[in-house]
Amino acid sequence: MADCCVRAYVTGKVQGVWYRRATQEQALMRGLTGYAKNLPDGRVEVLMCGPPSAVSELGQWLWQGPENAQVTHVTFETLGDHHAPDHFSTY
Template structure:
């Protein structure tokens, strides 16, 4: 199974709507590691590491987010060199 890591920056109404916790739930469901954290500029930064198919699925979910979120843009960066964490955290 091919492994990869992707860093995403999610823009829109994504803070104060359970976006980080919902992202963690999705990641754990697909056995991904990484994190979701609020940024001072209102975006959420997400790191997803695991199987390519699972990373792709959760990356696509980021465009939807939880109920109440209004995602306007998702920027993805595939990481060539990344030390995958052993769990998924929210900050």
């Protein structure tokens, strides 16, 4: 099956708790590319690109996050014809 890209927006206590770095570690373990970045409104935006099963696994993990995170909501948007990055970054 072809790779896919999904953008997620994570709401809750997700800034200042190592959420982006933990997401990067989880993505790299699954062979995904993309990014995790803080948004001015307190959410974290995550782009996940790779095999659909690995994207789904990371998507499920986003609900948990690292130990000190308190996730209250996650929304997902499947992106068509999106150019996948070469690596996984944090901003």
